[in-house]
Amino acid sequence: MAQVFPYTYYSCPCVESSSTKPNAVQSAPQEAAPFLEDEEENTFDPRSPRANFSLYPIEHLLYCTDCHQIRCPRCMVEEVVCWYCPNCLFEVPSSTVRSDGNRCTRNCYNCPICTSILSISSLEKPTEGLTPNDAASDAAKAPGGPYFLSCPFCQWSSLEIGIQFEKHFNLTSQLQKIIRGDTHRLGSVTDLASPRGEEMEGEIQGRASVASVEDTAPLPIQGDTETLFTNLYNFYRAQLSELSDANPYSLSSDYSFASPSSITRLMNLYGSGGRTKKDRPKPIREAAEFSEGQKVSNPLSEKENIDRIRSVGWEGTASVEQRLQQCREDVGFVDELRPLATLLRTKKSKRCKICRQILSRPESKVSTNRYKIKLLALNNIPKITMRSLNAQPAQHPSFPMQATAPGSDEASTLKPLVPTHFLLTITNPLFDSIKVTLATPSTTPGCVKSKVTILCPQFDVGANTDVWDEALSSATDRSSKRQSQMLSAGPDGGSLTGIQAEAGKVWERGRNWTSIVVEVAPGSLPDSIGHVTLGDDAQGDGGAALDEDEDVLEIPIFVRLEYETEAGGDDGGAAHARKEDAGKEKREEAFWAVLGVGRIAG
Amino acid sequence: MSRPSAARKAPKGEYIETDSGNKVWRKANISGAPNITLGGRTVIREDVHLRGDLHRLSTTKEDGSKSSSSHSISIGRCSVVAAGCVIKPPCRVSRGVLTYYPMKIGDNVFIGPNSTIQSASISSHVHIGEHCVLQPFSMVRENVKILPHTIVPANMVIPSNSVVGGRPARIIGEVGEGWGAAGGASAAGGAGTGGESWVEGGDLRELVRSIR
Numbered sequence A: 001m002a003q004v005f006p007y008t009y010y011s012c013p014c015v016e017s018s019s020t021k022p023n024a025v026q027s028a029p030q031e032a033a034p035f036l037e038d039e040e041e042n043t044f045d046p047r048s049p050r051a052n053f054s055l056y057p058i059e060h061l062l063y064c065t066d067c068h069q070i071r072c073p074r075c076m077v078e079e080v081v082c083w084y085c086p087n088c089l090f091e092v093p094s095s096t097v098r099s100d101g102n103r104c105t106r107n108c109y110n111c112p113i114c115t116s117i118l119s120i121s122s123l124e125k126p127t128e129g130l131t132p133n134d135a136a137s138d139a140a141k142a143p144g145g146p147y148f149l150s151c152p153f154c155q156w157s158s159l160e161i162g163i164q165f166e167k168h169f170n171l172t173s174q175l176q177k178i179i180r181g182d183t184h185r186l187g188s189v190t191d192l193a194s195p196r197g198e199e200m201e202g203e204i205q206g207r208a209s210v211a212s213v214e215d216t217a218p219l220p221i222q223g224d225t226e227t228l229f230t231n232l233y234n235f236y237r238a239q240l241s242e243l244s245d246a247n248p249y250s251l252s253s254d255y256s257f258a259s260p261s262s263i264t265r266l267m268n269l270y271g272s273g274g275r276t277k278k279d280r281p282k283p284i285r286e287a288a289e290f291s292e293g294q295k296v297s298n299p300l301s302e303k304e305n306i307d308r309i310r311s312v313g314w315e316g317t318a319s320v321e322q323r324l325q326q327c328r329e330d331v332g333f334v335d336e337l338r339p340l341a342t343l344l345r346t347k348k349s350k351r352c353k354i355c356r357q358i359l360s361r362p363e364s365k366v367s368t369n370r371y372k373i374k375l376l377a378l379n380n381i382p383k384i385t386m387r388s389l390n391a392q393p394a395q396h397p398s399f400p401m402q403a404t405a406p407g408s409d410e411a412s413t414l415k416p417l418v419p420t421h422f423l424l425t426i427t428n429p430l431f432d433s434i435k436v437t438l439a440t441p442s443t444t445p446g447c448v449k450s451k452v453t454i455l456c457p458q459f460d461v462g463a464n465t466d467v468w469d470e471a472l473s474s475a476t477d478r479s480s481k482r483q484s485q486m487l488s489a490g491p492d493g494g495s496l497t498g499i500q501a502e503a504g505k506v507w508e509r510g511r512n513w514t515s516i517v518v519e520v521a522p523g524s525l526p527d528s529i530g531h532v533t534l535g536d537d538a539q540g541d542g543g544a545a546l547d548e549d550e551d552v553l554e555i556p557i558f559v560r561l562e563y564e565t566e567a568g569g570d571d572g573g574a575a576h577a578r579k580e581d582a583g584k585e586k587r588e589e590a591f592w593a594v595l596g597v598g599r600i601a602g
Numbered sequence B: 001m002s003r004p005s006a007a008r009k010a011p012k013g014e015y016i017e018t019d020s021g022n023k024v025w026r027k028a029n030i031s032g033a034p035n036i037t038l039g040g041r042t043v044i045r046e047d048v049h050l051r052g053d054l055h056r057l058s059t060t061k062e063d064g065s066k067s068s069s070s071h072s073i074s075i076g077r078c079s080v081v082a083a084g085c086v087i088k089p090p091c092r093v094s095r096g097v098l099t100y101y102p103m104k105i106g107d108n109v110f111i112g113p114n115s116t117i118q119s120a121s122i123s124s125h126v127h128i129g130e131h132c133v134l135q136p137f138s139m140v141r142e143n144v145k146i147l148p149h150t151i152v153p154a155n156m157v158i159p160s161n162s163v164v165g166g167r168p169a170r171i172i173g174e175v176g177e178g179w180g181a182a183g184g185a186s187a188a189g190g191a192g193t194g195g196e197s198w199v200e201g202g203d204l205r206e207l208v209r210s211i212r
């Protein structure tokens, strides 16, 4: 999918620390050091491989009001609130999930070919299409007769693999029965080498030389995956219990390494001493026969597979993706694919990894979308948006009103070396006015160096007061703008650049937002290099070409906020904020963001 | 060019604004208008085809309850249907008769240009990209983002808070907790060009206001 420009990604501060463990003792000196480094030289590189794991659109970020920090999926802990089927929207109790697995056990099945949801239809009236959902409500008037599953998207049907149902409900148990039955009747759908037994063995003996079987050992018994799993599971259980019988200290139920029994066991394993030989536990062996869950690869089936590929061709073989979706091994051909019970989804609550505060908690009912707790980054850190100052895009990037012809996206195509002005707008969601300081490396990282100048790096953004307050005092709008211009035309603003008349001045200002101008001179793509090496490319494999998305202009920007707020608004905040006077406390926050501006024209 | 009295702001007469603030482009193709409800402040752009003429025939009902409503398409408040979309109620053969089922689209739904919609229902705060196909009887729940060029297969239910894409559509992720939240840019603000207040899945009132 093509990237929609412009975009803003926020970098979660957790990217700087490889471990997010709370280290209360060391926190003070550690916090100060990297912060300084950041401001001095360690600018954030949006192209570094690690950046991938910290950049998020703001709507995916939460905010811990105790730690006063952004929280991204990497520094949150998730807890499942409930499990539900995305198709029938029925909640599944977690005990059922534990016992029956994380798939819908009702009537929801996905197409094994294309993953669409399958419809159940009657063979009696082939024109009738009932969705599994309707099946329950329309039970009374549903047509009788055998039913089958069919895919509305790719036209696959369960009849292709010889599966049809007597009833249009309880498909899961019917399907299980069919599959089990198949293992005896037709041979399981998975195992083509099915009519095993004497005739099969005879065949092996006949073809033994061809198949180069080392000795004519009896064909290993093959079971379906479920039997194998059960066998292996029981085998390992037996092994473990045997072990704990032999050695009372080991692996009983106590896996904690700190427990005395574990320590004793470790001492026995690694310690020197004569007595260890006696006490050393019998090593766990692997499964050695079918009843223990061992599965022996069958050279004969390989040969058969090759023959089969020859007959069914490429179309008859299952793709890797299709095979992975089947929870069975040994599936290689399209006609071995079975309908897939729909995977369940979850509602999750999220906690701060450091202080364990709940950051978001949805209501547990599947049908509601309400949240009991939701601490959005959107409501706690300023929102940064960027757009071109001169060239207004013909359409809103995410709300296009007319179809866009491919390649007609003029607004996000940047001309190299032509300075362009962009409007950077900071919107403040807080109820206190904030002082914002922006910083950016003068040239963007990456192999295409673009020059970036923030014309007004320091400014104030008004508080997110009541909308009607503003409406009543709309006259203040313009005067505050002028005032801010006077304010921010200080030494900081002027020192950066003297090129523009607007330097150090806020462009526009509203109730809780401020716009400033950023001048960008996009670097030129190494076009000449490309041409020179073109000859080499003809022979080689084009190694000198730009990496993917290297022509995308991304500006890393460091945002620092300072504001004063009512103390005691939240309990844990006192530790992080310096107490000023009379219940006011001063807060500072800082983070990196990345602005995706557009693609540089080649 | 004659202009109806209800049209307040239509300098070129491109669209008609109804009393409840719906903006319907003159170049939109609307069949069976009596069977269509627009909730107010909803935008129907040019070349959109609303097939209100496709509805369940009230006479063919036999089980006592006479479904006299020939209702076909209802779209909620502050939704936007971009240019070139086809909104067609889904149909299937029921007891040997081809029957159309009414379609319901919620509030603050954006449907990108050139999409074809045959869903049974689309809930509120849904963002559909351009060139999407939503096949018959698909159901889109609240707070869903459908990426451009997606084909949602027939009968698919898209659960709340998911992002779907692909052909056929699959759930490829979740919209964040902040889906639709404007983050301080209040919808009623409208104070200037800087604080553009509409976001995907959010309140689209300001977007509707900006369309002219």
Ligand SMILES: [Zn+2]
Residues within 6 Å of the ligand: A012, A013, A014, A015, A070, A071, A072, A073, A074, A075, A076
């Ligand atoms: Zn993080």
Ligand SMILES: [Zn+2]
Residues within 6 Å of the ligand: A085, A086, A087, A088, A089, A090, A104, A105, A106, A107, A108, A342
């Ligand atoms: Zn289900």
Ligand SMILES: [Zn+2]
Residues within 6 Å of the ligand: A111, A112, A113, A114, A115, A116, A151, A152, A153, A154, A155, A156
């Ligand atoms: Zn399919």
Ligand SMILES: [Zn+2]
Residues within 6 Å of the ligand: A064, A065, A066, A067, A068, A352, A353, A354, A355, A356, A357
């Ligand atoms: Zn925390």
